[in-house]
Amino acid sequence: MFGVVCRRNWALRLSIVLNVCVLLYVCAHFGAVSGPWIEEGSGWGSSGPAPSQEMMYGTVPRLNGTATASAPAEPRSALPAARQQESKQPGPAPEPVRFKVNETKSPPEAAESEEAEQRPDRTANGNIKKELTLQEAILCNDKSTEPKTAQRGDYWVLYNYVPMSMKVHCWESVTYTTHADYTFLDNLEPLLERWRGPISIALHAPGTDFPATIEAIKHARSCGSPLVAQLVTFHVYFSSKHVPKMIPVGEKVASERANCSKAAPWINVNVGRMYKSERKLLYPVNVGRNVARESSPTHYILASDIELYPSPDLPVKFLEMIRKSDQPALLRPNPKVFVLSIFEVDEKSQPPANKSILIRMLKMGTAIPFHKKLCAGCHNVPRSKEWQEAPETNGLHVFHVGKRTGNFVHWEPIYIGTNDDPLYDERLSWEGKSDKMTQGYALCVLDYDFLIVDNAFLVHRPGIKIFKKDNYRDTLTAKTNVLIKKIIVPELKVLYGTRKGCAV
Structure with missing residues (x-):
C-alpha cells in the first residue's frame, strides 16, 4: 500500500513539473513574437520614451517632406527654408526663401466603381496614380560647390x-x-x-x-x-x-x-x-x-x-509643372527647353508682377515686346500675339510647342533648360553680336522642342532700347559673320549634322 502511494506522489510531481515547463515554453514563445508589453501612454519598456524610427534605424530620408523607409543613411541637412544661416546683414531679414513646391499626396482609397475608374487620378485599370515627389520627378546628382x-x-x-x-x-x-x-x-x-x-x-x-x-x-x-x-x-x-x-x-x-x-x-x-x-x-x-x-x-x-528680371515665383511654379508632368507636350520624346517671353517697359514703369498687369501695360503702350525697336525678329516668339491675348491662369502650362524654323529661323530664345543642352561658342563676343545664334542652330538640328510657357515671362530693367549707330560694333559684326559662316557652321555640321529648315 505504501509503495502505491509513493508512486502516485511521484507521478503527481512529474505532472506538475511537465505542466510548468509547457507553461514556460508558451510564455517564452508568446513574448518573442509580441515583444515587450507597453501600456498606453507609457515609455519604451520600463524607462525612457519610445524610440523613433530614426533612433532604431538611423536617419529616415524625407522626399519632399514625405518619410520613406530606407536603409540607414547619413543625416542630411535641413531644407532651405529651415537652414538659413544667421544673417550678418543689418536691417530686417526678407521673407524665408522656399525652394520646394507644395507636396501633393496620393488620394485615399475609393470604392471600386465605374465612376471611380473615370477619375483623372486613376489609371485605365482603376488603380490610383502615384504622385511623384519632386526628387523622384527630377533624377539628378548633387555637384561639388567647392572653390x-x-x-x-x-x-x-x-x-x-x-x-x-x-x-x-x-x-x-x-x-x-x-x-x-x-x-x-x-x-x-x-x-x-x-x-x-x-x-x-x-x-x-x-x-x-x-x-x-x-x-x-x-x-x-x-x-x-x-x-x-x-x-x-x-x-x-x-x-x-x-x-x-x-x-x-x-x-x-x-x-x-x-x-x-x-x-x-x-x-x-x-x-x-x-x-x-x-x-x-x-x-x-x-x-x-x-x-x-x-x-x-x-x-x-x-x-x-x-538685366532681365523674371516674373515672381517662377522657380516654384516651374518645378510644380515638372513634378506633375501631366501635359502632353511634356511627354513628347524630343529634347526640350522651356521658353520665356521677354518684354521691355518704359523707364517710368516698374516691371509687372504678373501677366494680367503685363497685358494691361502692353495695351497702354508702357510695355513692348523685347527688342521690338532693335531686332524684332530676334525675339519674336511663335504665337506671341495669342500669348499676349490669353488671360492669366493659375500655375504654369505649355502654351505652344515652337520650332526654330520658318519665320523663326533666326530666333534667339531665352529658356529654362539643363546642362545637357549645347553650350555657347566661346569664340564669339558681345561686341560682334550673334553670340547665341550658333547655339540656336545646334538646338534646331537636334530637333529640340521649344515649349513656350503661358504665365511666366522676363522683363528688361526699365528703359526701352532704341537703335543707335555703332561703327565699331558694325566692323566687329562683319568679322564675326565671316567667322560663323566659314569656320563655326562647317564645324557644327560635322558635329551635329544638318536638318532641313535650320540656319544660323
Whole structure:
C-alpha cells in the first residue's frame, strides 16, 4: 500500500513539473513574437520614451517632406527654408526663401466603381496614380560647390570663388545663371526679389578691374539684401594675358565686410577708364555664360542676362509643372527647353508682377515686346500675339510647342533648360553680336522642342532700347559673320549634322 502511494506522489510531481515547463515554453514563445508589453501612454519598456524610427534605424530620408523607409543613411541637412544661416546683414531679414513646391499626396482609397475608374487620378485599370515627389520627378546628382581654379581655353577661371551660404539639392530649385562685369551688380537685388532662388554669376575681371570687382562683391554681400550672401555664387574669370597682380583667397573675401558708408563700387563708374576699355578688350560673353551654367548647383537652369528680371515665383511654379508632368507636350520624346517671353517697359514703369498687369501695360503702350525697336525678329516668339491675348491662369502650362524654323529661323530664345543642352561658342563676343545664334542652330538640328510657357515671362530693367549707330560694333559684326559662316557652321555640321529648315 505504501509503495502505491509513493508512486502516485511521484507521478503527481512529474505532472506538475511537465505542466510548468509547457507553461514556460508558451510564455517564452508568446513574448518573442509580441515583444515587450507597453501600456498606453507609457515609455519604451520600463524607462525612457519610445524610440523613433530614426533612433532604431538611423536617419529616415524625407522626399519632399514625405518619410520613406530606407536603409540607414547619413543625416542630411535641413531644407532651405529651415537652414538659413544667421544673417550678418543689418536691417530686417526678407521673407524665408522656399525652394520646394507644395507636396501633393496620393488620394485615399475609393470604392471600386465605374465612376471611380473615370477619375483623372486613376489609371485605365482603376488603380490610383502615384504622385511623384519632386526628387523622384527630377533624377539628378548633387555637384561639388567647392572653390577651384582652372584654365578654360585662354582664360583662367575662379570657380565658386565666393559661394552662396545656403546649400541646395539639385532638384530643389532652378538656378538663374548669368554673366557681367562688376558695373552691372546693381541688378542683383531687384533680380533676387523676384527670383528668390540660386543665382550663379560669372564676372569678367581682367587686370586692374579685378580689385574693383572684389570690392563690389563685398559691398553686394555686406550692404544690401541678405539674399545676396545667401543665394548668389560669384565666379571670376580673366584672360591669361591679363592676370591681376594679386588674387585674395575667396574665403577671405566672403568673410570681410565692406564699408557700407561708402558708395557702391558700381555707382558712377567711368567705363572708359576701366582696364577692359583702355586695353580695348572684347567682352567674352559666352565664356561667362558657360562658366555660370556649368557651375549651377541645380539640374534646371535659366541662362539669362542679368538685366532681365523674371516674373515672381517662377522657380516654384516651374518645378510644380515638372513634378506633375501631366501635359502632353511634356511627354513628347524630343529634347526640350522651356521658353520665356521677354518684354521691355518704359523707364517710368516698374516691371509687372504678373501677366494680367503685363497685358494691361502692353495695351497702354508702357510695355513692348523685347527688342521690338532693335531686332524684332530676334525675339519674336511663335504665337506671341495669342500669348499676349490669353488671360492669366493659375500655375504654369505649355502654351505652344515652337520650332526654330520658318519665320523663326533666326530666333534667339531665352529658356529654362539643363546642362545637357549645347553650350555657347566661346569664340564669339558681345561686341560682334550673334553670340547665341550658333547655339540656336545646334538646338534646331537636334530637333529640340521649344515649349513656350503661358504665365511666366522676363522683363528688361526699365528703359526701352532704341537703335543707335555703332561703327565699331558694325566692323566687329562683319568679322564675326565671316567667322560663323566659314569656320563655326562647317564645324557644327560635322558635329551635329544638318536638318532641313535650320540656319544660323
